[in-house]
Amino acid sequence: xxxxxxxxxxxxxxxxxxxxxxxxxxxxxxxxxxxxxxxxxxxxxxxxxxxxxxxxxxxxxxxxxxxxxxxxxxxxxxxxxxxxxxxxxxxxxxxxxxxxxxxxxxxxxxxxxxxxxxxxxxxxxxxxxxxxxxxxxxxxxxxxxxxxxxxxxxxxxxxxxxxxxxxxxxxxxxxxxxxxxxxxxxxxxxxxxxxxxxxxxxxxxxxxxxxxxxxxxxxxxxxxxxxxxxxxxxxxxxxxx
Amino acid sequence: xxxxxxxxxxxxxxxxxxxxxxxxxxxxxxxxxxxxxxxxxxxxxxxxxxxxxxxxxxxxxxxxxxxxxxxxxxxxxxxxxxxxxxxxxxxxxxxxxxxxxxxxxxxxxxxxxxxxxxxxxxxxxxxxxxxxxxxxxxxxxxxxxxxxxxxxxxxxxxxxxxxxxxxxxxxxxxxxxxxxxxxxxxxxxxxxxxxxxxxxxxxxxxxxxxxxxxxxxxxxxxxxxxxxxxxxxxxxxxxxxxxxxxxxxxxxxxxxxxxxxxxxxxxxxxxxxxxxxxxxxxxxxxxxxxxxxxxxxxxxxxxxxxxxxxxxxxxxxxxxxxxxxxxxxxxxxxxxxxxxxxxxxxxxxxxxxxxxxxxxxxxxxxxxxxxxxxxxxxxxxxxxxxxxxxxxxxxxxxxxxxxxxxxxxxxxxxxxxxxxxxxxxxxxxxxxxxxxxxxxxxxxxxxxxxxxxxxxxxxxxxxxxxxxxxxxxxxxxxxxxxxxxxxxxxxxxxxxxxxxxxxxxxxxxxxxxxxxxxxxxxxxxxxxxxxxxxxxxxxxxxxxxxxxxxxxxxxxxxxxxxxxxxxxxxxxxxxxxxxxxxxxxxxxxxxxxxxxxxxxxxxxxxxxxxxxxxxxxxxxxxxxxxxxxxxxxxxxxxxxxxxxxxxxxxxxxxxxx
Numbered sequence: 001x002x003x004x005x006x007x008x009x010x011x012x013x014x015x016x017x018x019x020x021x022x023x024x025x026x027x028x029x030x031x032x033x034x035x036x037x038x039x040x041x042x043x044x045x046x047x048x049x050x051x052x053x054x055x056x057x058x059x060x061x062x063x064x065x066x067x068x069x070x071x072x073x074x075x076x077x078x079x080x081x082x083x084x085x086x087x088x089x090x091x092x093x094x095x096x097x098x099x100x101x102x103x104x105x106x107x108x109x110x111x112x113x114x115x116x117x118x119x120x121x122x123x124x125x126x127x128x129x130x131x132x133x134x135x136x137x138x139x140x141x142x143x144x145x146x147x148x149x150x151x152x153x154x155x156x157x158x159x160x161x162x163x164x165x166x167x168x169x170x171x172x173x174x175x176x177x178x179x180x181x182x183x184x185x186x187x188x189x190x191x192x193x194x195x196x197x198x199x200x201x202x203x204x205x206x207x208x209x210x211x212x213x214x215x216x217x218x219x220x221x222x223x224x225x226x227x228x229x230x231x232x233x234x235x236x237x238x239x240x241x
Numbered sequence: 242x243x244x245x246x247x248x249x250x251x252x253x254x255x256x257x258x259x260x261x262x263x264x265x266x267x268x269x270x271x272x273x274x275x276x277x278x279x280x281x282x283x284x285x286x287x288x289x290x291x292x293x294x295x296x297x298x299x300x301x302x303x304x305x306x307x308x309x310x311x312x313x314x315x316x317x318x319x320x321x322x323x324x325x326x327x328x329x330x331x332x333x334x335x336x337x338x339x340x341x342x343x344x345x346x347x348x349x350x351x352x353x354x355x356x357x358x359x360x361x362x363x364x365x366x367x368x369x370x371x372x373x374x375x376x377x378x379x380x381x382x383x384x385x386x387x388x389x390x391x392x393x394x395x396x397x398x399x400x401x402x403x404x405x406x407x408x409x410x411x412x413x414x415x416x417x418x419x420x421x422x423x424x425x426x427x428x429x430x431x432x433x434x435x436x437x438x439x440x441x442x443x444x445x446x447x448x449x450x451x452x453x454x455x456x457x458x459x460x461x462x463x464x465x466x467x468x469x470x471x472x473x474x475x476x477x478x479x480x481x482x483x484x485x486x487x488x489x490x491x492x493x494x495x496x497x498x499x500x501x502x503x504x505x506x507x508x509x510x511x512x513x514x515x516x517x518x519x520x521x522x523x524x525x526x527x528x529x530x531x532x533x534x535x536x537x538x539x540x541x542x543x544x545x546x547x548x549x550x551x552x553x554x555x556x557x558x559x560x561x562x563x564x565x566x567x568x569x570x571x572x573x574x575x576x577x578x579x580x581x582x583x584x585x586x587x588x589x590x591x592x593x594x595x596x597x598x599x600x601x602x603x604x605x606x607x608x609x610x611x612x613x614x615x616x617x618x619x620x621x622x623x624x625x626x627x628x629x630x631x632x633x634x635x636x637x638x639x640x641x642x643x644x645x646x647x648x649x650x651x652x653x654x655x656x657x658x659x660x661x662x663x664x665x666x667x668x669x670x671x672x673x674x675x676x677x678x679x680x681x682x683x684x685x686x687x688x689x690x691x692x693x694x695x696x697x698x699x700x701x702x703x704x705x706x707x708x709x710x711x712x713x714x715x716x717x718x719x720x721x722x723x724x725x726x727x728x729x730x731x732x733x734x735x736x737x738x739x740x741x742x743x744x745x746x747x748x749x750x751x752x753x754x755x756x757x758x759x760x761x762x763x764x765x766x767x768x769x770x771x772x773x774x775x776x777x778x779x780x781x782x783x784x785x786x787x788x789x790x791x792x793x794x795x796x797x798x799x800x801x802x803x804x805x806x807x808x809x810x811x812x813x814x815x816x817x818x819x820x821x822x823x824x825x826x827x828x829x830x831x832x833x834x835x836x837x838x839x840x841x842x843x844x845x846x847x848x849x850x851x852x853x854x855x856x857x858x859x860x861x862x863x864x865x866x867x868x869x870x871x872x873x874x875x876x877x878x879x880x881x882x883x884x885x886x887x888x889x890x891x892x893x894x895x896x897x898x
Contacts, residue, residue, distance in 0.1 A: 012246075013494065015259035020495045027492065027546030057254045094546070096265050096494055 001069045001076060003084075005091070006103040006227040009060045010211075013098030018053040021099070025065065028094040034087070035070035051113030051215065051226070052120070052191055060212040062120075064113050064226050076106035102229045113226060118218045119167055119186050122194045125208035127178040131171060134179045138169045141201070149200050162200055165192035177208060184216075246340040248332055256322045260495035261289035264315075264337035267492035267545065270302070271339055272312035279421045281305050281313040281414075282336055282346040282383070286353070286361035287771065289317040289337075293491060294499040296553065297389065298352050300486040301410050311418045314338040314346070318361045319368065321768065321775075327368055334368035343369035347421055349383045351402075353391035356748035357741065357771035359398055360763040362387070366401065373760065375403050375449060380430040384421065392446075393475075393522055394696040396463065396807040397748050399448035400756035404439050406446075407811060408475030408522075409508070411484050413444045440469050444476035446811060453753035453807075458789075460752045462805040474812045475522070479852045481508060481529045485537060492545045501549035501582070502541040506534050506566070509846075510555035511836045511854070515623045515827050516612070516651060518695035519555055521820075522813040524846030526837055527855040531562025535569045542570075542579060551582045558587040558595065561857035567595060588626045588634050597641045606686075607638045610649035613657075614664030620830045621656055623823075628668070635672045639679040646672055646685050652714045653692040653706030653742075655827060662714050665689065666721055666729060673731045688735045689715060691742035695749050697813040699823035701806065704799035705746040707792075711739035740778040744770065746796040747781075752807040755795075758784040816845040 009021070016024070026046060029036060036046035047068035054060050084104040091101040110116070126134060141147065147162040165186035172180050185192040198205040216223040253259035274280070283302055285292025292298070298315065305313035314336035319327060327333070334343040343349060349369065351362050363373045371382045378385075387395060388406040395405035406413055420442060424435045440447040450469035454461045465471055478484055490502060507528040510520040529537075538550050550570060554560060570581050583596065588609045596607060611631055612624045619626060635646055650665050669685045676683025691711040694700045706714070715736045722729050748755065761784035762770075769775040785791065800806065802821055809817075819842065826833060836842055837856055847853050 012250075012263040012265050015253055015263050016494045017258075017260065020260055023496065024494060026548075029546075030548060031543070031546040057259065096267060098265070 001071075001073060001079075002107050002109055003067045003069060003079070003087075004105055004107045004227050005065045005067065005088075005101055006225075006229060007063050007065065007091075007095075007099055007101045009054065009063055009099055011059075011098035013096050014059045015057055017056045018050070022048075022050060024096065024099065028091055029067070031094040032087070032090045034067070035072045037068040037070050049112060052117055052187060054212060055193060055195070055210075058194075058210045058212065061229070062212055062214050062225065064117075064215060066107070066113060076108075079106045103227050105227055113215075116217045117187055117215045117226065119184050119216045119223070120191070120212055121214040121216070122183045122185060123172075123211045123213050124181045124183060124194050124198070125175050125178060125210070126181055126198065127206045127208045129178050129205065131174060131179055134171045134181065137201070137205070138171060138181070141166060141169060141197075147197075147200050149196070162192055162197060166197065175208070182213075187215075243342065243345070244340045245332060245335050245342060248330065249335070249340060252326050252330060252332075255326055257320060258289075258495065261317065261320070262323065262335075262337060263494070264340070265494055266293070268487075268489040269338055269491060270306045270313070272306060272314065274312065274339075274341075277310070277422070277425070279311045279348065279418045279425070280346040281311060281348045281350055281418075282316055282343055283313055284316045284318075284343075284349055284351045284362075284365055286318050286351055286358040286365055287355075287769075288320060289493075290495075290497045292317040292352075293493050293497045294503065295352060295354070296487065296503055296505060297410065299491055300484070301350075301414050302491075303486050303488060304411060304484075305414055305418070308415065308418060310422050311414075314341065316343060316365070318358075318365055318769070324364065324368060324768075333370045334365055344371065344383065346383050347425070348386060348417075350386040350388065353387045353389040353395075353398070355771055356391055356397075356745045357776075359748060359759050360767050360770055362398065363401060363760065363763040364768045367763075373763075374400055376400070378403075378432070380432050384435070386417070390518060390522065391748075393518070393811060393813055394750065394808040395446065395448065395811075396453065396753045397751045397755035397759060399453070399753045400760075402448065403436060404445050404447045406476070407444050407473060407813070409478045410476070411478050411486070413442065413476045416442045417445065443474055446473040448753075451810065460754075460805060460807060463753075463807065463810045465810075472810055472812050474849075475814060477525075477814070477850050477852060478508075479527070480855060481505070481527045482533055485529075485533055490541060490545060492547070499551065501551050502538070502545055502547045503551045503553050504534055504537045504541060505529065505554060506552045506557060506560045506562075507554045509854075510559075512556060512559075513623050513823075513833050513835060514612070515621075515699040515823060516654065516692060516695075517555075518698050521698050521815060523555070524814065524844065525852060525854045528561055528857055531565050531857065534562060534566045538566065538570050539573055542573070549580045549582060551584060553584060556587055557583045563595060588631050594637065597637075606645040606647055607643045608647040608649065609634060611668065612649065612651050613654060613661060614650065614666075614668050615661045617830055618654060618657060618661040618664075620832045621827050622651075622654055623827070623832050625832045628671075631668070632671060632675050636675045636679075639676040639683055644680055644683060646676070646683070648672070648685060648687050650687060650689050651692040652689050653711050655700060655703045656830075657714075659714075659717060662717055663721060666718060666732065669732045670729055673729075676731075682731060684731045684733060686733045686735060687718075689718065690737045691739050693742050693746045693749055696806070696808045697815055697820070699820050699827055701750065701820065702800040702802070702824055705743070705796050707797050708739045708743045711742060715739070738773065738776065741771075741776055743792055743796055744776075744778065744781050747792065750800075750807065751795055754788065754790060757788050758790065761787060812849075814844075814846040814849045816843065816849075819844045 029046060038044040039047055049066045051064040054063060088101040088104045144163055148159060149162055150157050150159050167186055168184035170182045172182050183194060194210050195207050198207050214225055217226060283298050285295055285298055302313045302315060305311040315338060316334060316336050335341060366373045372378050385403045386406055387398060387402045388410055392405040392407060420438045424438060436447045436449060439445050440450050451463045451465050453463050507526055509523045509526040511524060511526055512520060514520055542550060567581055570579060588611060611626050613619045613622055638646055648669060652662055665687060669687045672685045673683055694703045694705055718734055722734055762780045765780050767777055767780040837854055
C-alpha cells in the first residue's frame, strides 16, 4: 500500500537540506507509529521516496513524498478521508514548525514522482528591480530562441540551453524590496532552478525569497498536481511562453 | 528584547550549512524574556554539529529554564564563513533559540571540553561585541563563565573569563543564578562586587581574585589576593537519580555527531586508568537506578522518534543494570527497530556478548581500547587488560559476524620503549590471526594517539613526549608495516597529528602566561584549531617566541613533587599524595584494583565530600573488578585466563545496594 503526502516547507525550517528533511520525516513517521515497509538487506530503512529536491533556503507549498506501508496498515480502501485527515494532523504535530502536511491519499504504484513531474510553478521575489525593468527582462527572455549557459557537471563544462525549460513567466506585483515573478519551469530531463534562470542573463538578478507553488504532471495537453491541496495556495502563472 | 532573525535570514543563503543557525530543534525552549530573570547564554565553542549533542549543555539548559528566576538559550561557534558575514554586516553573535544578540544576556557560559577550542572562546566574545579580556569589560557586559573538564586548569584562560566552575553543574547553576539575580536587583552595577559574591559559591573560581606568582620566570603558585578561598573545591551531585536530565533531549533538524538518544547511566569511573582525566575528576561512581534508565530510554525514544539509543558513561559495560536495561530497550517495539549503542566498551567477551544482543542488524565495526601493546605498559597506565581478554573479545566479535575491529592505542606513555610501541602491531597481527578462523579477510584498524598528560591525574608530573619523539614512534609503526606487508595484511594504521598534541599539552598544564599566546593566535586568525584544515602550528610557535616561552619548559619537562602546579589552588577532591603515590606505582609497574568493590585507597573523592559510590550491584562486573575476563558465574563459553592480580573482595563497605 502506498500513500502520497503533500506538505509545505516554510519559515526557518527552509534552511534545512533535502537530506535533513528526509531524516526529519523518518523520525516523524516513527513518532506517529505508522507501520512502514522496510527495505531488505544489511541496513533496513523505511521505504519512502521523495520527489524533486528543493534547494536549501527555498520555501515550498508543494512538496511530495510517497510512503510504502506495511501490510498491517491495510489496503487503499481502508484509507478513507477521516483516516487520511487524522494522519495528516498527527504528522504535522510530529514535524517541526514550518513543515505542514496538507493532504494525504492512497495512490497506485506507478512512475516515481521524479519521473512524472514535468514542471513547477515558482513564486520568486526579485530584489532591486522595478516593474518596468522586470517586464522588460521577461519580454527579453520570452523573445529569445535560446538561452545558452555553460555549467560544470561532474567536473566537466557542459553547454545547455535553458530556454526550452522556461514555460511561462508573469510579473505579478511589487514587494518591499523589488517585484514578484511567477515562473513555470520545466523539470525534464533536469529541473531548471529559479536562481539559475535569474543569473543566466546579464546583469544577473538577485532572488529574495523563492517559493515552489506547484508541481505539475502532464496529462495529454492538460496538467495536474500529484495531489491537490484542499485550499489552492495561489494562482499559477497565466502567460504562456 | 530584540531578535536578529530578519537580518540573519537575508544572509543565511550565503553560508554553508545554514541549518546550523536556525534552532527549531524539537525540545527547544523559547523563553519569555523577563528583565528580572537571569538570562544565560550557554555556548559550545565549536560547530553546531559538534556542540549540539553535548549532554552537559543540554542538562543545564533544561534545569535553568525550569527555574522561574532564570532563562537559558544556546549558541555555537559560527563557522568561519558565517563569522565573516556577521562582521561584514555588523551583526553580533546570537542565540539559536530566539536569535537574540549575545550581548543582551547576563551570562555567557562556555563549555570547555577541549583545549584546542580556547581561541574559539575569544572569537565568540569578540563576535558578541565584547572586549576579550575580562579586565577590559564593564558592568554593561555579560559575565563570562567556563565549565567542563578543561576548567580544572583554567589558568591559560584566566585573563578572558570572569569565573570558572568546577565539577557537576546541576546545583551550582542555581546558586550562581541567585547571586546574579540579587546583584541585578541591588542595582549597584559594580562588577567587582558581583565577582566577590560569586567567589563565595563553592565550586566557583574567580581568577581575578588570585595572583599568579613567578620567581625569575619560574611559576611558583596562584595565591588569593584578599579573602578569596585559598582552595576552590569542585561540585559533585550525590545522587544521579535526583537529576533525570535531559528530559527533553534536543532533536536537531540537521545532522550532528552522536545523532541519537543519549541516556547517561552513570557518572564517574574508578577503574583508575592513570592517563584518563575524566576518570579521575568525575569520581565517585554514581549510577542511575536501572528503572530510571529504562523510563528515560522508553520515553525518550517515543518522544524523539530516534531509532538508536546510546547508554553513556565512561565504561558502560560496568553499569550494574546493563543487561536489564538493554533487554528492555530491545524488547520495546513501540518504537520500531531500535538499536542500542555502548560507547567506551570494556575489553572482554562478556561485553561482546551484550553488543551482539544489541546490534542485531548492523554489525560493521567494533572498537576496543587496549591503549598499550604490552602487559608491562598496561600496568604502568593501569589499564589491566590481559592479551587473553583481548583475543577472547576479538574472537567473540569475529565469530559473531563483525568484520572490522578497531583498536585504540596511546603512544608517548611514561616509560614507553620502542618494544612497547611495536607490540601494538604484534597485537593487531594476532587479532587478524584470530579473525581468520572466522572470516575470510578480517581487518583491524589501529588508531594511535599521542599521549597528553592532564591535570589531576597521576601523570600530571610526566614530561610529554616531544613532537619529534611522537612522530618517530608513529614512524616506527609505519616502517614496520611497510617492510612486512604480508605479515600485517589486514592491518590499517591511523594516527593523530603530533603537532596538535603538543599544543593541547601546552594548554592542558599551562599557567596564566599563556593568555598572551592564546590571544596572539586568535588575533592572527587561529580559530577552529581542533579542525585539521585550520590547525596551524606556525601561529603557536610565533606567539610562544614573541612571549619568550618554550614547549620544552611548558610541555616536555618532567615536573617534580616540590614544584607548584598551576592548578594546586583548585581541587577535584583527589589528594595530591594519592596521585603522587599512584605515579610512583606507575613507574614501578604496579597495577591498582578498581575501588568500587574493595577497600578504599582514600583518593579523596568520596571522603572529602561525605559522599559514596552509588553502585547498585554488590559484586564486581563480569570477570573481576578490572574486567579481566568474562562472567564465570554466568558460564561463559570463552576460556579466560585471569591475571596475577588478586581477585577483588566482594561487597565491601563502599557498596550501596
